Amino acid sequence: MSGTLTVDGRRRRGDRTREAILRTAAAIASAEGLDGVSLGRLAGDLGISKAGVYAHFESKEDLQLATIASAQATFAAAVVEPALEAPPGLARLWALCDRSLDYLARDVFPGGCFFFSTGAEFDARPGPVRDALALARRAWIRLYEQLVDDARRAGEVVTTAEAEPRQVAFELDALAMAANVDRQLLDDADAVPRARRAMRARLAAIATPDTELPA
Amino acid sequence: MSGTLTVDGRRRRGDRTREAILRTAAAIASAEGLDGVSLGRLAGDLGISKAGVYAHFESKEDLQLATIASAQATFAAAVVEPALEAPPGLARLWALCDRSLDYLARDVFPGGCFFFSTGAEFDARPGPVRDALALARRAWIRLYEQLVDDARRAGEVVTTAEAEPRQVAFELDALAMAANVDRQLLDDADAVPRARRAMRARLAAIATPDTELPA
DNA sequence: CCTACCGATCGGTAGG
DNA sequence: CCTACCGATCGGTAGG
Numbered sequence A, B: 001m002s003g004t005l006t007v008d009g010r011r012r013r014g015d016r017t018r019e020a021i022l023r024t025a026a027a028i029a030s031a032e033g034l035d036g037v038s039l040g041r042l043a044g045d046l047g048i049s050k051a052g053v054y055a056h057f058e059s060k061e062d063l064q065l066a067t068i069a070s071a072q073a074t075f076a077a078a079v080v081e082p083a084l085e086a087p088p089g090l091a092r093l094w095a096l097c098d099r100s101l102d103y104l105a106r107d108v109f110p111g112g113c114f115f116f117s118t119g120a121e122f123d124a125r126p127g128p129v130r131d132a133l134a135l136a137r138r139a140w141i142r143l144y145e146q147l148v149d150d151a152r153r154a155g156e157v158v159t160t161a162e163a164e165p166r167q168v169a170f171e172l173d174a175l176a177m178a179a180n181v182d183r184q185l186l187d188d189a190d191a192v193p194r195a196r197r198a199m200r201a202r203l204a205a206i207a208t209p210d211t212e213l214p215a
Numbered sequence C, D: 001c002c003t004a005c006c007g008a009t010c011g012g013t014a015g016g
Helices: A002-032 A039-046 A050-054 A060-083 A090-105 A114-122 A128-153 A165-185 A191-206 B002-032 B039-046 B050-054 B060-083 B090-105 B114-122 B128-153 B165-185 B191-206
Strands: none
Touching: A002 A039, A002 A060, A002 A114, A039 A050, A060 A090, A060 A114, A060 A128, A090 A128, A090 A165, A090 A191, A114 A128, A114 A165, A114 B114, A114 B165, A128 A165, A128 B165, A165 A191, A165 B114, A165 B128, A165 B165, A165 B191, A191 B165, B002 B039, B002 B060, B002 B114, B039 B050, B060 B090, B060 B114, B060 B128, B090 B128, B090 B165, B090 B191, B114 B128, B114 B165, B128 B165, B165 B191
16 A cells, blocks of 8 residues: 555646646746757656656657647637636637737746747747648637627627628637737737737627627 | 959959858748857858858847848838838838738748747847847837838827827737647648738728728 | 655757 | 868757
């Protein structure tokens, strides 16, 4: 029994270290890109050795893919899961917009949106890292589309061409990305409010006459 | 006189080499970032030695700043200058939107918009490179604002809050950035048409009743 | 046999 | 523009 406890204790400690590595890696990547996440940099930030970092991963690419998965979990907990607690329909669609802007304003990642920074970094580099980032983006856009479609079925969003789910998803996401750019590159504190205003106007324009936009 | 000719000949040859280096550097940076522009990489692509590249610049940072200036000239020739040939007012504002999307669709830079890629790369790294990229972005947004303001003064755009120049500039630019992301990361050929549709809808919404949107 | 590291060093390449 | 290099740091691995 004491042997089992020791093994479990070691495994738990190892998992905690791995999670700490991935949180640090995602934070660095948001500011300096996944290329900025070197074993030496991680080791320095975490106060352990390079080998101590590397022992948790099979390769640099494995570390990069695990960092993306960790950032997806962080994003889901900060944005997607809270938004899905809102009542279905236009309220839930607005909640997703609102949470995505809060995620930027709260600096969940120190360098802005992890997926924006790393997507821009890898969008022209074929390989598993780019594939994982493309998959994450498609899932994000698809979630937006789904919520628009749900709101249409619920009769809270019009069924005109300008309210087509793919088009609305594209435009709402575009506004959040521009907020990220202006906030990060221009240090513009008005960027997030500006995006919020535009999102609310877009939702108001596609809401059916008897549907009120939540605060 | 032959001495002068020789010097001039050398200078001209040197300038051509320098321009070729900067065009290549901007192309690489659009796809792999400015960090991907190493002296060895440039030398290999151009068929010269690393020292032959470095001879044209005082430092790596000097090369990066010269690459940004070169990309600005390319962007001005591809987007800004042609747009400014359109008649003032809403037509010129639309021309700027249209040219910015054409610039993406034509792959003027092989890795998508140079300023998007490098802006995302440097937005969290203080220094002269970030400052130059922030200045370029502010000038771009200001040009959009100016054209919206001109169209308002000409009576072709309403003066409501939703047509406020800074807000309109933010939204039109956001759509072009999202088109760049979906085109580059998702290989989505519909991204540019989708942005064009949204831009036209936005302009139609702020145009005064008697103003027609150019084709 | 296992894990979670350490200090040191491998072959290569970066900017200069 | 060339060859010939430097200090450092890269991803990755050795024995303890």
